Amino acid sequence: MIKERVGLVQINNSFSNQNYFPLSVGLLQSYAMAYLKNPSDFQFLLPIYKNVAPEQAVGILKDASIVAFSVYVWNERLSLEIAAALKQRSPKTLIIIGGPSVHEDRGKAQAFLRTHPYVDILCHGAGEEVFVSILENFKTKRWQKVSSISFIDKEGKFISTPCIQSKTFDINAIPSPYLSGVFDPLMAANPDETWLALWETNRGCPFSCAYCQWGYNTNKKIYSFDTSKAKPASHFVPILMVNTNVLEAARINKVGKVVYVSTIGIYEEAGVLRESDFRCDSAPMDFAGWAKRMGELQIGAYKTQYGYDNFSIVCPAHVYGEGDNFDPKVSLVIPALLYRLSEGQENPLVVWGDGSAVRDFVYSGDVAEGIVLAMYHGTHGELVNLGSGIGTSIRELIxxxxxxxxxxxxxxxxxxxGVAKRVMDISRAKTMIGYNPQTSLYEGLKITWDWYINNPDEHLKKKNHYADD
Incomplete structure (x- = not known):
């Protein structure tokens, strides 16, 4: 099958013979490869990342079916020169312009398209989802189905589709182009290049400076990455210090019984999480899992060196219940949903995905009982899962x-x-410590909802340990 070739252009400034990785178009590609229905239908060309003559750029892009430009104040003129030359050379190539220089005002968008007829589509706001939708609709050219774009149709009519940006926008869903290998072919093709790397800790700007459209285009909202990604040290170091010092103090003072509460994040990604499958040399599903693994290794070291088996390890699944963290900036799926429902500002409530993702949601009261049972019976330094043992789809949750x-x-x-399935096997906990969670999903959710409605401000009293460095 012939693949559609996709060109990406983000021309950056060079400094002392050093060049920046084209982060913006790298994010477009990594997101597309993760969320396209059939990513194998597309072949991404190496991105153009530095100042080149228009004719050289056209030579690189001439066989592309689609070319997307990330346009900023410093590269707008050259980007448009390349786009114009490319359209003249290859009239059927789809030219997409996005980035901070694309104004949100639809009147100005129409004037831009009329002035630059070689541009086919303007992309408004964050481009990852829009880019995927454009690629999905490329064969049919049904651009009205793509949100957040402006274009001139075949009859010469200006069309602008509704913007998809909302308070539910989650930039944590965007894979890193560094970690996903998007930039690996670029580095291999340019072995003598000295690279400068940029990365996002948040997206947006609260200001509206006269010389910049970014604050205006993001509606003055700041979208932040999960703190475990944006501030990995703020997660890793405190957890590691607390674990190490408390466990060592318990050893030195000959504490009779100790229960160490780990996290589901220690496991590598799998549909069913079994203790027997856990390996410390595998990659955990998130970075914070490494810190918790250190505690488990420390307990294993005590058992090996001193023969101690009075340390127990439990690993809860996705815990929810009274006293949960309902702060929408950092809360997990159930408290986040309850917060949004209590606000009552979304009609309808929009839930990401098709609802098929399956998770193991366990009520906090059942986990608390499991911890007590682990303390009483002991796990002899072995890992024991504390989940519901039942897979619940997001649709079932809603x-x-x-x-x-x-x-x-x-x-x-x-x-x-999201990940299709993530459920804990709790058979070891049932056999070893008599764990038997009794709270149904309905009961646990109802208890949690009633508590939150009566204590809506309780979460505001919680300290955010990752707010400051």
Missing amino acids: ETLHTFIPFEYRFDSSKPT
């Missing part, structure tokens, strides 16, 4: 909430669904 909370909802399958 439908269960709907049984006692009146709200409208819809699933947005154009958004990422």
Whole structure:
């Protein structure tokens, strides 16, 4: 099958013979490769990342079906010169312009398209989801189905589709182009290049400076990456210090019984998480899992060197319940949903993905009982899972909430669904410590919702340990 070739252009300034990785278009590619229905239908060319003559750029891009430009104040003129020359050379090539220089005002967007007829599509706001939608609709050219774009149709009519940006926008869904290998072919093709790397800790700007469109285009909102990604040291170092010192103090003072509470993040990604499959030389599903693994290794070292088996290790699944963290900036799926429902500002409530992702949600009261059982019976230094043992899809979760909370909802399958399945095997916990979680999903959610409605400001009293460096 012939693949559609995709060209990416983000021309950056060079400093002392050093060049920046083209982060913006790298994010477009990494997101597309992760969320396209059939990523094998597309072949991404090496991106153009530095100042080149228009004719040289055209030579590189001449066989591309689609070319996307990330346009900033410092590269707008050259980018448009390349786009114009490319369109003249290859009239059927789809030219997409995005980036901070694309104004949100639709009147100005129409004037731009009329002045630059070689540009086919203007992309407004963050481009990752829009780019995937453009690629998905490339064969049919049904651009009206793509959100957040402006274009001139075949009859010469200006069309601008609704913007998809909302408070539910989650930049944590964007894979890193550094970690996903997007830049590996670029580095291999340019072995003598000295690279400068940029990365995002947040996206957006609260200001509206006269010389910049970025604050205006993001509606003055700041979208932040998960703190475990944006501030990995703020996660890793405190957890490591607390674990190491508390466990060592317990050893020195000959504490009779110790229960170490780990996290589901220690496991590498898998559909069913079994203790027997856990290996310390595997990669955990998130960076914070490394810190918790150190505690488990420390307990294993005590058992090997001193023969201690009075340390127990439990690993909870996705815990929820009263006293949860309902701060929408850092909360997990259930408290985040309850917060949004309590605000009542979304009608319908838009849920990312198709609802098929399966998770192991366990009520905090059951986990607390499991910890007590681990303390009483002991796990002899072995890891024991504390989950519900039941897989619940996100659709089932929403439908269960709907049984006692009146709200409208819809699933947005154009958004990422997430990992298909993540459920704990709790057979070891049942056999070893008599663990038997009794709280149904309905009961646990109802208890949690009733508590939150009566204590809506409780989460504001919690200290955010990652707010400051």
